[in-house]
Amino acid sequence: MAKLKYSFQDKSLVSIKGERWKDIPGFEGFYKASNMGRxxxxxxxxxxxxxxxxxxxxxxxxxxxxxxxNIKTGEPMIDLRVSLSKEGSQFYFNTRRVIYSTFVREINYEDDGMYVINKDGDGYNNCVKNLKLVTKSEKSQRVFIRERADSYLKTADRSKWKNYGGYTRRLPVKQYSIKGKLMGHYESIREASQKTGCGQKEIILVARGIHHQTKGYIWRYA
Known part of the structure; x- marks a missing residue:
């Protein structure tokens, strides 16, 4: 029998060498996940x-x-998904989020706006050691670094951004959580950046509606 390339393809209940199993949070007694991605x-x-x-x-x-x-490269972007049932209800999850939540820490996108990515870019490889938690901004930067997308800042017509570096940064902004709760009000983008650790450019891009959020926060001009 040919050796399987990925562990999730192995349907044997016999554990793979080095494989560990843990209860999936919220599904204890029903399902377990392995550090190998099964x-x-x-x-x-x-x-x-x-x-x-x-x-x-x-x-x-x-x-x-x-x-x-992928629009730029034409290559497929892979996501593995799994269906779990409990008390008559069906739930669908991204496998890498299930593995990360089981072995590293529980995450909730609606609360923290964080993403789980495959370190090597291989969506089939959901071994826990190949998973990493990142912000949307970090995820986007990774796409540009891997040349799988062109940066908006790289291709945009900046002639229309006359106030991008001056007046725009002095406008007051409001900070919201992913759920829309007001977290803060700042007299300028510079002040918001200094007090929250979010980059000034990222705050501007979110406030302009170009990006949805940065580091788990939504920004709007006051």
Missing amino acids: IKSLDRVIPHPRLNQQFVAGRILSQSIAKNR
Whole structure:
């Protein structure tokens, strides 16, 4: 039998060398994730309309592959996804977020606006050691560094940005959480940058509506 390239393709319940399993947060007793990127259901007894109860053996779950073509390179961008069920409800997750939340720390995009990426850029490789938590800004910068997209700042017509470096930076701004809660009010972008650690350019781009958020915050001109 040919050796499988990625661990998630291995459907055997026998653990891979070096593989560790942990309960998935929120699905304890139902599913476990491995540090190799695999996910399995556990043995369970479920209701049955005729037999009253039915035993269901645990198994390694199949992971669906989502491919989105990169506009610049034409290469596919890979995301592995998994479906988990609990108490009659179905839930769909990005596999790398499940693995990261299980082995590193729990994350909630709506609260922190953070992304989990594959360090080597290979979406099939969701081993925990290949995962990294980044902000949207860091994720975008990585795309430019890998030359998978052209920076807006690189291609934009700056002749229309006469006030970009002066007057614009002196405008007052308001800081909001991802959920829209007002976090602060600053007399200038320079002050906002100094007190929050967010870059001035990033704040301006968010305030202009070019970017959605930076470091988990939304900015609007006051």
